[in-house]
Amino acid sequence: MREIALDTETTGLNPKSGHKVVEIGCVEMLNHIATGEVFHVYINPERDMPEEAFRVHGLSEAFLKDHPVFKKVADDFLAFIGDDPLVIHNAAFDMGFLNWELEQIGKPALDMARTIDTVQMARKKFPGAQANLDALCRRFGIDNSDRDLHGALLDARLLADVYLELMGGRQTGLGLGVEPKAETQDEIKIEKRQLREARTFAPSEDEMTAHALFIAQIEGALWKA
Template sequence: MREIVLDTETTGFDPLSGHRLVEIGCVELFNHLPTGEVFHRYLNPERDMPEEAFKVHGLSAEFLSDKPLFAEVVSDFMAFIADSVLVIHNAEFDMRFINAELARLGFQTLPMSRSIDTVAMARKRFPGAQANLDALCRRFDIDNTHRTHHGALLDAELLAEVYLQLIGGRQPGLELGVSKASGPAEGERRIERVARPARSFAPTEDEAQAHATFLGKLKNPIWLRD
């Protein structure tokens, strides 16, 4: 089974307001495991870079100015993802931007039905806990110390590891290798359980005597028959 873990970086939050893609990162999975095949492109958004977006991913308009346009990489991108399921953290956001770029070029858009949203998976499995990528990396003990900025390929690689844990580790369905057992993840309450002393079920002397008296009243009990 082939899946593509995908992440993007953008100039803002809404493609309908003129914001564009600036980076695409994809990691190929086969039977839920990375194959080593990736797709990674920086993109020239043909516009300025808002300061808020720059603080998130660190990609300046100057750095992106000599990078290819989405129109120049779209064929390679579509060939890489082919008809595979797309695993995305907050799928609606990335799919909206990708589809806006595809529609701008007259390509058929991608249906949401072919995406798996790992945010929804995490919230269903860990209600009330944080579901961002950093929090999930902490929960599953995945090293993300090199993540100083958001980056599409780096985040896709981390998400591939998170996704593997969300579906149950390397043996899906058996719940092997899940989150740390040392304590609750951030945002969860710790439940303290007080150990109770073991109960004694041995009868008292009075109870044993009462039982013997009761048995003595039985006529022809089965345990005394030959």
């Protein structure tokens, strides 16, 4: 089963207010485990970068102006995600931006029904607890020490690990997904068992006499027929 952990960075909170996507990061997963295949692009928003957004992700207008606009990367992005489920932390936000960008270049919108929202998963599994990505990394012992700033690819990688834990960890089914390591001849230890000598239980003369008397008292025994 192929799924895509996806994250974006933007110039602000609302695409209808003129804000744009500036980074997309995607991580491929098979059976909930990251494969190492990724899609990552920086995007020129063709506008300024508000200070509040810059403090979140550190992507400046000067840095982004040398990167392609969304229209130039859209086909590669769509080819990478294919028709597979999209695992997103707060899916409404990222999908809102991506579908706005796709609409501007005449591309069909992505279906919200294909998304798996890890915020909703976390709130259902841990009611009342913090459901942000940092809090979930702490809960599951996932190393996010490199996350000084938000970054779409870094966050998508962390999200893939969080999603795996939310699904039950690396052994989510009876198949376990990992075959046991085959032992080499050097690793196989053969131990010789110390066998006891067979013990005998021969009856004594008194026991034989008592047994004979007991048998004689049995009426209708088959061996007397």
